[in-house]
Amino acid sequence: MSASITVVLVDDDALVRTGLRLILGGAPDIDVVGEAGDGRAGVDLVTELAPDVVLMDIRMPRLDGLAATAELLAREAPPKVIVLTTFDTDDMVVEALRIGANGFLLKSTHPERLVESVRAVAAGEPRLSPSVTQQLIAQVAGAPRPDQGGTEQRREHALARLDSLTDREREVALAIGQGWSNAQIAARLYMGVPTVKAHVSRVLDKLGAGNRTQIALLVHDAGLTGETPTDPT
Missing domain, CATH: 3.40.50.2300 (Response regulator)
Structure with missing residues (x-):
C-alpha cells in the first residue's frame, strides 16, 4: 500500500x-x-x-x-x-x-x-x-472586472502575457481558468492526459506562473473567464 x-x-x-x-x-x-x-x-x-x-x-x-x-x-x-x-x-x-x-x-x-x-x-x-x-x-476580489472599467492596465498586461502562448496552449490556459482538471481538458480538447500535462508545464513556464491558480487569475485579469475553451484543430 x-x-x-x-x-x-x-x-x-x-x-x-x-x-x-x-x-x-x-x-x-x-x-x-x-x-x-x-x-x-x-x-x-x-x-x-x-x-x-x-x-x-x-x-x-x-x-x-x-x-x-x-x-x-x-x-x-x-x-x-x-x-x-x-x-x-x-x-x-x-x-x-x-x-x-x-x-x-x-x-x-x-x-x-x-x-x-x-x-x-x-x-x-x-x-x-x-x-x-x-x-x-x-x-x-474587491475590484471591478475588466469589462466594468478601472482595470484596463492589468487587462492589457495579462493579454500580452497570454499572447506568448500558442493556440493550443491558450486553450489549455482558458481551460485551467475554468477550473478544469487535466482529465477534463484531455476529454474536451481531444488530447491524452500526458499531452495535457506537457502543455500545462509549458504554459506555466511561458507565463512565469508558480501553479495553476496563478494561471486562472491571469485569465481572469485578461477578462477571459467567460470564454469557453474549444478544440482549435
Missing part, C-alpha cells in the same frame, strides 16, 4: 477542525496528523510534522492565514496549501491565490469534494472548484 497523505488543519474554530478531521479521517488514504488554532502555531506545527497538505483558514489570531501561507510557501520544500474560506473573506482569497496557494475550498464544501480536493492537491494538481472559483474571483 502507498503511504497516506498527511494533513495538518489550521483553523481557529475548534468545531471546524473537528468536522474536517471527521471528514478526512473517513478516507483510508488520508491521515490528519495535527491541528492548530492560529497561524503562528500552524506554521510551527508544519515545521515539526512536515505534512503533505495544509488546510489553512484565512482569518485567525496571532498570524492570519494569508501571512502563514506566504511564510510556508517561501520555504525550500513547501507543503501544498489549500485555503479555507467563506464568502466574507473578500480580496484575501484572491491574494492567497496570487501568493501561490494550491487552491481553496469553501468551508461548506461537500465532504466528498473535500476529500477529492486533498487527494488532487497532494498529487500536484491544485484544485479550483469550477462552480465556485470564478464566482469568488469575480465577485469578491
Whole structure:
C-alpha cells in the first residue's frame, strides 16, 4: 500500500477542525496528523510534522492565514496549501491565490469534494472548484472586472502575457481558468492526459506562473473567464 497523505488543519474554530478531521479521517488514504488554532502555531506545527497538505483558514489570531501561507510557501520544500474560506473573506482569497496557494475550498464544501480536493492537491494538481472559483474571483476580489472599467492596465498586461502562448496552449490556459482538471481538458480538447500535462508545464513556464491558480487569475485579469475553451484543430 502507498503511504497516506498527511494533513495538518489550521483553523481557529475548534468545531471546524473537528468536522474536517471527521471528514478526512473517513478516507483510508488520508491521515490528519495535527491541528492548530492560529497561524503562528500552524506554521510551527508544519515545521515539526512536515505534512503533505495544509488546510489553512484565512482569518485567525496571532498570524492570519494569508501571512502563514506566504511564510510556508517561501520555504525550500513547501507543503501544498489549500485555503479555507467563506464568502466574507473578500480580496484575501484572491491574494492567497496570487501568493501561490494550491487552491481553496469553501468551508461548506461537500465532504466528498473535500476529500477529492486533498487527494488532487497532494498529487500536484491544485484544485479550483469550477462552480465556485470564478464566482469568488469575480465577485469578491474587491475590484471591478475588466469589462466594468478601472482595470484596463492589468487587462492589457495579462493579454500580452497570454499572447506568448500558442493556440493550443491558450486553450489549455482558458481551460485551467475554468477550473478544469487535466482529465477534463484531455476529454474536451481531444488530447491524452500526458499531452495535457506537457502543455500545462509549458504554459506555466511561458507565463512565469508558480501553479495553476496563478494561471486562472491571469485569465481572469485578461477578462477571459467567460470564454469557453474549444478544440482549435
